[in-house]
Amino acid sequence: MFETSATAFSVVVMERVPGTLPSSAPAQAPPEPRDFRRPADATYAWRALAEHSIAAAITHPEKVLFPADGITKGDLCAYYEAVAPLMLPHIAGRPITMERYPAGIGKKGFLQKDVVKGFPSWLERVEVERREPKKSERESESGGESGSVHYPLARDARALLWLANQNCVTPHVWISRAPNLKEPDLCVLDLDPPGDEPEAVREAALAVRALLNELGVPSFIKTSGSKGFHIVVPLSGASEATQIWRFAHGVGAVLVKRHPALLTQEFIKADRGGRIFVDTGRNAPGATFAAVYAVRAKAGAPVSAPCTWDEVARGAIEPRTFTLRNMPGRLEVTGDLWAYLESHGCSLHKALAAVEGLLTDEDWREAQAASIRRPKSRKG
Numbered sequence: 001m002f003e004t005s006a007t008a009f010s011v012v013v014m015e016r017v018p019g020t021l022p023s024s025a026p027a028q029a030p031p032e033p034r035d036f037r038r039p040a041d042a043t044y045a046w047r048a049l050a051e052h053s054i055a056a057a058i059t060h061p062e063k064v065l066f067p068a069d070g071i072t073k074g075d076l077c078a079y080y081e082a083v084a085p086l087m088l089p090h091i092a093g094r095p096i097t098m099e100r101y102p103a104g105i106g107k108k109g110f111l112q113k114d115v116v117k118g119f120p121s122w123l124e125r126v127e128v129e130r131r132e133p134k135k136s137e138r139e140s141e142s143g144g145e146s147g148s149v150h151y152p153l154a155r156d157a158r159a160l161l162w163l164a165n166q167n168c169v170t171p172h173v174w175i176s177r178a179p180n181l182k183e184p185d186l187c188v189l190d191l192d193p194p195g196d197e198p199e200a201v202r203e204a205a206l207a208v209r210a211l212l213n214e215l216g217v218p219s220f221i222k223t224s225g226s227k228g229f230h231i232v233v234p235l236s237g238a239s240e241a242t243q244i245w246r247f248a249h250g251v252g253a254v255l256v257k258r259h260p261a262l263l264t265q266e267f268i269k270a271d272r273g274g275r276i277f278v279d280t281g282r283n284a285p286g287a288t289f290a291a292v293y294a295v296r297a298k299a300g301a302p303v304s305a306p307c308t309w310d311e312v313a314r315g316a317i318e319p320r321t322f323t324l325r326n327m328p329g330r331l332e333v334t335g336d337l338w339a340y341l342e343s344h345g346c347s348l349h350k351a352l353a354a355v356e357g358l359l360t361d362e363d364w365r366e367a368q369a370a371s372i373r374r375p376k377s378r379k380g
Contacts (some may be wrong), residue, residue, distance in 0.1 A: 006102070013152055014159050020366065041239055049329070055180065057162070057165070058073070058074060058077045058161065058164075058165050059165060059243065060073060061074025061077065065101060065104045065169065066105055066301050067104055067105075068106075068234060068299045069299065069300060069301060072253060073164070073165075073246065075324065076169065076295060076301075076324070077165060079295065079327070080157075080160045080161060080164045081157055081160070081161055082164075083293050083327075083331075084161075086335075086339075088154065088155065088157070090291070090292045090293070090341075091154055091173050091291050092153070092154065092173065092177070093155065093178045094153070094174045094175075094177050094178075095113075095152075095173065095174045095288075096151055096153065096163065096173055096291075097111055097112065097113045097125055097151070097152065097153060097171070097173075098111065098113075098152070098163055098166060098168040098172075099168060099170040099297060100112055100166055100167050100169070101167050101170055101297055102167045105169065105298070108237060109297060111172075112166075112168075112185050113151055115150050115151070115152045116150050120138065120182050121154070123152060123153075123159060124155060125151060125152055125153060126154040126158065126181070127150050127151075128148065128149050128150075128151060128181065128286070150325060153178060154171070169295055169296070170294045170296055171290075171291045171294055171296055172288035172294075173291045174286070174287070174288055175187065175188055175287070175289070178213045178325055180237075181285075182241055183236065183240075184235060185235050185236075185237060186232050186233070186235060186346070187232070187235060187244050187248050188231070188232055188248070188282040188283060189208055189231040189248060189251065189252070189278060189280060190228065190230055190231050190278075190279035190280075190282050190289060191204050191205060191224075191228035191230075191276055191277075191278065192227065192277040192279050193227050193275075193277075194269070194275075195227065195336060196227060196271060197276075198319070199315075200276060201229060201319065202312055202313075204228075204229075204263060204276045204278075205221060205231065205312055206309075206312065207262070207263070211251060211258075212233065212251070215251075215343055215351040216354075217346050217348065217353060218233065218234060218344040218346060219231055219232065219233055219309075220306065220341055220344075221306070221309060221312060222292055222307060223303070223305055223307060223317065223318070223319045223320065223322055224296075224304055224319050225296035225302040225304035225305075225319065225320060226290075226296055226298065226302070226304075226320070227319055228276070228319055228330045229312070229319060230289055230290070230304065232341070233346070233348075234341045234342060234346065235346060235347070236345035236346055236347065239348040239352075241285060243348055243349070244348060245280075245284055245350045247351060247355060248280040248283040249265075249280045249283075249367060249368075249371065250277075250355035250356065250358075250364075250369075251280070251355060252265050252367065253265065253277055253279045253363055253364065253366075254355060254358050254359060256278065256367070257358075257363060261275070262275060263276050263277075263278050264278070264370070265277070265280070265370040266277070266371075267370065267371055267372065267373055268373055268374070268375060281371070290304045292306060292338060295324055297318075300320065301323050301324035301325070302319075302320040302321075302323050303322040303324060305322040305330065305336075306336070306337035307322075307337065308337060340348050340379050347366045
């Protein structure tokens with residue numbers, strides 16, 4: 001059997017520096033107490049922006065970020081401010097990688113992890129030191145410490161709005177929270193089909209659920225806002241990071257073994273043969289997935305949002321069903337479907353043993369080989 005090849009890292013939590021909003025932004029009034037798990041109260045988050053809104057701190061709100069839809073930076077910021085009461089409990093403390101589009105999604109964007117300058121004093125960050133920093137990081141003149149990355153964190157609406165003001169369309173988050181970055185509280189399986197194949201990806205999602213039910217672990221699902229679904233297993237903190245990674249990869253291997261014509265773990269797209277990629281790499285240290293309620297950088301501004309297994313089984317929900325514009329109506333009906341996710345946290349000890357009982361040594365070796373193959377390995 002193989003062992004995880006995930007790299008190790010150490011963590012330093014940076015002290016949060018007290019600060020205030022820019023002087024142009026009026027102070028916020030204390031929000032009315034609400035329970036956003038209830039649909040009736042979730043709709044409160046979608047009321048028109050009040051005078052005390054921190055949107056005054058947004059620069060160039062008229063900038064069009066989604067040209068085909070006329071959705072502006074101001075629209076994006078208003079969305080994130082409105083959804084913050086539901087979104088923040090799920091992402092608080094998770095290191096964030098920003099997917100930024102300064103010129104709109106019609107132009108090339110970029111990913112940013114390291115925030116070392118140009119940020120407000122009140123923004124909370126977490127410093128992650130890597131064992132073997134890249135050459136570019138060792139020689140960096142950005143002002144950060146050698147070999148470390150300073151990830152932004154979002155524990156309040158102000159931080160979420162700051163991200164959006166950086167033209168961050170999609171925040172991608174870790175499966176663990178600071179300061180316990182070596183103790184994931186989520187296990188994520190990402191279904192990535194080669195194209196828009198709603199029926200096939202629905203079948204794949206239900207296959208994942210069936211296996212997780214068989215293993216005795218709870219599962220929640222959300223749309224990816226792209227082509228597939230994200231299936232999440234909430235964890236109690238009793239499982240080590242290497243166990244979580246091995247569990248996820250083993251689940252992927254069992255799924256491929258049972259559904260070889262539908263699913264694959266081949267990292268190289270050309271080798272997938274039109275099958276759906278079961279991406280378990282989201283469970284490696286430092287890996288990310290699109291945050292719950294995050295907008296995706298695609299036409300229509302689709303949102304990665306929770307749904308129910310019944311909706312998936314009935315074909316009522318597809319990966320891009322939810323959008324920035326229809327989420328208000330959705331939340332009015334459902335509230336936050338993941339509000340109680342943490343209360344279902346489980347240990348993977350028994351489930352991992354069950355997975356290992358379903359795979360031979362050869363199954364593990366092939367699963368590992370498929371996931372680590374890279375195009376350059378074909379040369380020669």
